[in-house]
Amino acid sequence: xxxxxxxxxxxxxxxxxxxxxxxxxxxxxxxxxxxxxxxxxxxxxxxxxxxxxxxxxxxxxxxxxxxxxxxxxxxxxxxxxxxxxxxxxxxxxxxxxxxxxxxxxxxxxxxxxxxxx
Amino acid sequence: xxxxxxxxxxxxxxxxxxxxxxxxxxxxxxxxxxxxxxxxxxxxxxxxxxxxxxxxxxxxxxxxxxxxxxxxxxxxxxxxxxxxxxxxxxxxxxxxxxxxxxxxxxxxxxx
Numbered sequence: 334x335x336x337x338x339x340x341x342x343x344x345x346x347x348x349x350x351x352x353x354x355x356x357x358x359x360x361x362x363x364x365x366x367x368x369x370x371x372x373x374x375x376x377x378x379x380x381x382x383x384x385x386x387x388x389x390x391x392x393x394x395x396x397x398x399x400x401x402x403x404x405x406x407x408x409x410x411x412x413x414x415x416x417x418x419x420x421x422x423x424x425x426x427x428x429x430x431x432x433x434x435x436x437x438x439x440x441x442x443x444x445x446x447x448x449x450x
Numbered sequence: 451x452x453x454x455x456x457x458x459x460x461x462x463x464x465x466x467x468x469x470x471x472x473x474x475x476x477x478x479x480x481x482x483x484x485x486x487x488x489x490x491x492x493x494x495x496x497x498x499x500x501x502x503x504x505x506x507x508x509x510x511x512x513x514x515x516x517x518x519x520x521x522x523x524x525x526x527x528x529x530x531x532x533x534x535x536x537x538x539x540x541x542x543x544x545x546x547x548x549x550x551x552x553x554x555x556x557x558x559x560x561x
Binding site: 337339364366368374375376377378381388389391424428437438439440441442443444446 | 481482484486491492493494495496499537539541545546547548549550551552553554
């Protein structure tokens with residue numbers, strides 16, 4: 334069964350360092366998302382990406398964050414200068430190409446746990 | 451403001467003891483309501499999507515229903531392997547694609 338793959342599963346970094354979280358969405362999907370979940374809190378939307386550009390972003394997604402689809406398979410989230418409060422689980426999700434009901438489902442990866450020290 | 455509230459926060463059941471989880475929502479023009487299951491340290495796993503009031507979906511011991519203000523996830527004769535956090539999320543109308551999640555219900559089924 335196709336799945337969204339995220340690497341690494343756990344990333345430890347020092348405050349102020351740059352990190353890149355990687356995702357391989359399901360192969361025929363065209364809509365890509367990043368969400369995060371701080372320990373004990375809700376899953377929160379960060380950004381959506383379609384047709385090589387950001388289609389929507391939340392207030393959390395400030396200038397420290399960027400996304401990129403560097404090739405036909407990867408989708409990345411970069412945090413330029415990490416802060417302690419960036420520590421969270423980051424989930425990548427992808428969605429099918431059409432607008433039909435079965436293609437409107439977002440499928441999530443297992444997540445990357447980011448620990449900022 | 452679009453909002454999702456789930457109750458109870460936690461639920462402990464004996465194996466075979468049926469119950470329901472609630473998801474209340476306030477959203478401008480509901481495009482879809484989604485139920486996901488989340489195991490510890492894992493990503494949300496899709497269970498159901500509902501689009502209009504009166505709709506019902508079923509899978510094994512789970513049944514999801516939708517009204518204009520809330521959704522229920524009914525669990526019939528649960529087993530220990532049903533233990534997980536169940537997340538409800540909504541997608542508002544318009545151009546947005548984002549999901550707005552509730553805080554989830556942590557379900558523990560004891561043998």
